[in-house]
Amino acid sequence: MLVVSNLHTYYGRIHALKGISLHMKPMEVVALIGGNGAGKSTVLKSISGIVRSASGSITLNGDDITHVSPEKIVMSGVSHVPEGRRIFPRLTVEDNLLLGAFTRKDYSEIKKDMARMQELFPVLAKRRKQYAGNLSGGEQQMLAIARGLMSRPMLLLLDEPTMGLAPVVAKDIYRQIRYLNKERGLGILIVEQNARVALGLADRGYIIETGRIVLEGNASELRQSNEIKRAYLGKDYREVWE
Amino acid sequence: MTPYILHVGIIIILFSILSLSLNMAVGMAGLVSLGHAAFFGIGAYASGLMMLEGLPFIVCLLLSGIITSLFGLLLAIPSLRVKDDYLAIVTLGFGIITVIVLMNMGITGGPDGLTGIPQASVFGFDITSKPVYLVFCVSILAVMVLTTSRLKASKVGRAWAAIRDNDTVAMFMGINIYYYKILCMVISSFWAGIAGSLYAHYTGYINPMTFGMQTSIMILAMVVLGGIGSIPGSIIGAAALVILPELLRGLEANQGIFYGALLVAMMVLRPQGIMGRMKVTDIFARGGS
Numbered sequence: 039m040l041v042v043s044n045l046h047t048y049y050g051r052i053h054a055l056k057g058i059s060l061h062m063k064p065m066e067v068v069a070l071i072g073g074n075g076a077g078k079s080t081v082l083k084s085i086s087g088i089v090r091s092a093s094g095s096i097t098l099n100g101d102d103i104t105h106v107s108p109e110k111i112v113m114s115g116v117s118h119v120p121e122g123r124r125i126f127p128r129l130t131v132e133d134n135l136l137l138g139a140f141t142r143k144d145y146s147e148i149k150k151d152m153a154r155m156q157e158l159f160p161v162l163a164k165r166r167k168q169y170a171g172n173l174s175g176g177e178q179q180m181l182a183i184a185r186g187l188m189s190r191p192m193l194l195l196l197d198e199p200t201m202g203l204a205p206v207v208a209k210d211i212y213r214q215i216r217y218l219n220k221e222r223g224l225g226i227l228i229v230e231q232n233a234r235v236a237l238g239l240a241d242r243g244y245i246i247e248t249g250r251i252v253l254e255g256n257a258s259e260l261r262q263s264n265e266i267k268r269a270y271l272g273k274d275y276r277e278v279w280e
Numbered sequence: 281m282t283p284y285i286l287h288v289g290i291i292i293i294l295f296s297i298l299s300l301s302l303n304m305a306v307g308m309a310g311l312v313s314l315g316h317a318a319f320f321g322i323g324a325y326a327s328g329l330m331m332l333e334g335l336p337f338i339v340c341l342l343l344s345g346i347i348t349s350l351f352g353l354l355l356a357i358p359s360l361r362v363k364d365d366y367l368a369i370v371t372l373g374f375g376i377i378t379v380i381v382l383m384n385m386g387i388t389g390g391p392d393g394l395t396g397i398p399q400a401s402v403f404g405f406d407i408t409s410k411p412v413y414l415v416f417c418v419s420i421l422a423v424m425v426l427t428t429s430r431l432k433a434s435k436v437g438r439a440w441a442a443i444r445d446n447d448t449v450a451m452f453m454g455i456n457i458y459y460y461k462i463l464c465m466v467i468s469s470f471w472a473g474i475a476g477s478l479y480a481h482y483t484g485y486i487n488p489m490t491f492g493m494q495t496s497i498m499i500l501a502m503v504v505l506g507g508i509g510s511i512p513g514s515i516i517g518a519a520a521l522v523i524l525p526e527l528l529r530g531l532e533a534n535q536g537i538f539y540g541a542l543l544v545a546m547m548v549l550r551p552q553g554i555m556g557r558m559k560v561t562d563i564f565a566r567g568g569s
Contacts, residue, residue, distance in 0.1 A: 107456070136438060
């Protein structure tokens, strides 16, 4: 479905992505794992057209979308849920959802989707008329995901969806993500610092370090990889590695 | 009603159109403009010059709106690539340049301005008497309030609000932020131009100094005082800042001190303005996205 090949992206003179290549099959969950500043978010931003890549290519279902405008990329079925729960704080929950469907014109279907989102995330139904900025962190994240789904994507780009959330809430978010993949057939590219959780969820994973993919494979293999255990799964694994 | 009260009423309506038009940019789309009076001036001069050429008032009124919106477009195309504080500086520069151009061009009468602008009539009816002109201005403001509130509740208004709240995330939603920002500037400057035309035909005389920094700041103060992003707030803010100096007139030399002190007190006690939900710092001087 998605093929990224040899992508180079710069922020001014900073070489953020140094030849990233990855691919995704339809309905697959792929995790992109790495530390701060590794370039994880930049990969997502390049795919959704927010950041222009210097060279390399991105194709979606065979169509080149490397230099396509963000709105056309949304229309072709990619939805990006930005990190840090960036909802529109001074707009109501309802308006936030409507903005997720901004590129669509099938108004009666948008209405139905609004109702579906409120079924999927019942908290949003209760807070429909409230300003999104007044929601709790977990609710804001659910709103951000629901808003992302409003464009009816086939590929969802999730940037650190559980960052700063309580473990219980994070678990709930992950349950929803799994549901969206299994029941709705949504392809999901998820960026995470928490390798354990991400690899528990994903079919495959890529490890990214300073703008390069250093390791890739099935999630189960990666979970067993000693290198991953040492670098990303915490000190409990040190003995195993050493 | 005495002519004096009618006069104050007309000025309130004209400034209501101006502050609502600025609020469209600042409050609805988050585009900070410090040179809004320039659009007011362009509308006034365009209308005055066309009417001196013998065009009927109603044509001048509409054309001055359209001409001013073209200037809005010209300013928007290069300058909306920058945002927030930078946009404020660009619009500040635009405001200053406009006054200088008006001061130095032959056709605009230089520093002396334009005199003898024919007064307004609509389809042969004279509307120059103060009560009639007040009704005429109120009906134009009504049209503006109606279209603006429709716009605010529409998809366009939602796009503007998204851009105001976070323009990067607006891009994530598939909103062409550049297009919607330009659209906002064009509509906003259209209405400022209309206000200019109404002003020119009301006073019959215009000069460049009316459209300088002071007026831009005054309009912005009306927006902030009334409430950023609020339509009724724009009108209340305009009314308050037109009436206040009139009430304080008896204080003579001390007028400015009281006027300033009242504004400061207002902003301390109610930073979101009379009708608004947003503080000044939500729009100005906010951090990056």
